[in-house]
Amino acid sequence: MRDRFSIFKKNLPRILDLPDDVLLGLPKITMVGSLHAYVENHQGLLFFSEKEIHIKTQNGLVKIVGNAFVLKMMLYDEVLIEGEINDVTFELEK
Amino acid sequence: MEFNNKKWMKGYVTVKIEGIHAFSFIKQCSLQNIPMWNVKMISENSYQAEILHRDISTLRKLRIGRKCKLKFLGKWGLPFIIINFFQRKAFLFSIVMAILIVFILSNIIWKIEIKGVNEDLNRKMRSILEENNVEVGRFHWTSLSNEQLKAKILHEVPDLMWVEISKQGTQINIQAVEKSNEKTEKDNGKGDMVASKDGVIVDLFVEKGKPVVRVNDTVQKGDLLISSDYTFSNDQENEEEDKNKKSKSITKGEIIAKVWYKSIIEVPLSSKFSTLTGKVYSKYYLGVGNKRLPIWNFNNSKFDDYQIEEVVKNFYFLNWKIPVTFSTFNVNEVKQKSIQYTKNEAKKLGMKEARRKLEMALPNGSKIETEKVLHESADSGKVKLTLYFTVLENIAIKQPLPQGD
Structure with a gap:
């Protein structure tokens, strides 16, 4: 039953032709080369250092690894990361 | 970019956050919707961030009960520039001086x-x-x-x-x-001269023109005195030319005649009037718009009866009148006086007054020859006089030429 609902929910944006991030509350990450990463729709920072940033999102954790990180902007649910980005990983909740 | 402009207009500060709870403090700030930017980690448990000037108080409130320290490293933006500007005494002083000099120069007569x-x-x-x-x-x-x-x-x-x-x-x-006496002559020398008043001719001074009256003639207002028709020509043919000449002829002269004036004057036997005693004090007010602010001498009137004379001084800046005025109130003491006249005194006073009035009304060069009291009566506290004056004056005036043909 639960599986069916989640399948329906995943398919809903396709049916209604809506962007995913709005309906599902998923994070939207925009990157400019490896210089900027603009994360919207997050649920808070968990860890922040020069080399690593952990961001909590609706369906898990986003890990950004790199060098010389600076938070160019930090608002309620969006964050702009500047630095040398090497790796973006998703650790999805099971 | 828009955000950058906004933060510059509002002013922002760099803050250093130290302590074990530093990061949780930053997290809390973002949850409280305090925008932060340029967040950097300096070392373990020490962060640097920039926040808006207006958020400082919220930041301080959030800090209470947390083990972290706030250190403000710098301030940027327009509000701080303005504050800085006012802290530069010499600069401010020079601006004030410049305005003052312009103000002083605008109030000088050049x-x-x-x-x-x-x-x-x-x-x-x-x-x-x-x-x-x-x-x-x-x-x-x-x-x-x-x-x-x-x-x-x-x-x-x-x-x-x-x-x-x-x-x-x-x-x-x-x-x-x-004032010029020549004006009338310049004006128009042409045309006849006629009598302006009834009278008896006493003397004739005719410079130009033909006198048509003699001494001791009685004339009435509007009678011809000096004729402009003095180009004697019996030629019938030249009559047309004659007329032209006539209208161009110049007359000039004075006819002194004896003219009578009758004047009735009433003098009350008792009169009340107020006089200034000479005691005076001044009050000073600074006016802004319509309102006046006393700046010196707050005493209320020491006099029972007084009269106020106001002198207002305006100030100028370049060409504009500044709505600030300085006014002086001169408070003069006034005393009511009453005077009782005897009948004789009142009569003398009345005659003097009548003479003065007549002299004012007469043209220059006139002379009052005689004065007579025709009638004199006193009732209900008044003396009523009927006076008769004979005056020697010039009665000749230029008759306006008829316009057009």
Whole structure:
């Protein structure tokens, strides 16, 4: 039953032709080369250092690894990361 | 970019956050919707961030109960620039001085222009103006008001008929008109001269024209006195030419005649009037717009009966009148006086008054020859006089020429 609902929910944006991030509350990450990463729709920072940033999102954790990180902007649910980005990983909740 | 402009307009500060709870504190801030930017980790448990100036108080409140320290490293943006600007004393001082100098210079008379009179009167008027503190290089406010100055000039230069004083920026313009006797002659010398009043001719001075009256003739108003028709020509053919000549002929002269005036005057036996006792004190007010603020001498009137004379001084900045005025109230003590006249005194007073009135009304060069009391009565506290004057005066006036043919 639960599986069916989640399948329906995943398919809903396709049916209604809506962007995913709005309906599902998923994070939207925009990157400019490896210089900027603009994360919207997050649920808070968990860890922040020069080399690593952990961001909590609706369906898990986003890990950004790199060098010389600076938070160019930090608002309620969006964050702009500047630095040398090497790796973006998703650790999805099971 | 828009956000950058906004934060610059509002002013922002760099803050250093230290302590074990530093990061959780930053997290809390973002949850409280405090925008932060340029967040950097300096070392373990030490972060640097920039926040808006207006969020500082919220930041301080959030800090309470947390183990972290706030250190403000710098401040940027327009509000701080403005504050900085006012902290630069020398700069501010020079601006104030510049405004003050312009203000002082705008209140100085730089030029006095007198128009409409000849050199001689011009010099005379200038010397009177100088006596009354109207001089190039003096302040406007040391001089009398325009009205008072006007009265003074007219009083001291009797040759003037009319004076108008106006202020234009730092320049004082004076327009004056001279009294001139030549004007009537210049005006029009042509045409007959007729009597302006009834009278008996006493003397004739005819310069040009043909007199048609003789001494001791009685004339009535409008009678012909000096004819312009003195080009004697019996030629019938030249009659047309004659007429032209006639209208062009010039007459000039004076006809002195004895004229009678009757005047009725009433003098009350007792009169009340108020006089200034000479005791005076001044109050000073600073006016802004319509309101007046006392700045010196707050005492209320010491006198029972008084009269207030207000002198207002205006200030100027360049060409504009500043809505700030300085006014002096001169409070003069007034005393009511009443005088009782005897009948004789009242009569004398009445005669004097009647004579004075008549002299004012008569043209220049007239002479009052005799005066007579025709009738005298006293009732209900008044003396009523009927006076008769004989006056020698010039009654010849130019008859206006008929316009057109």
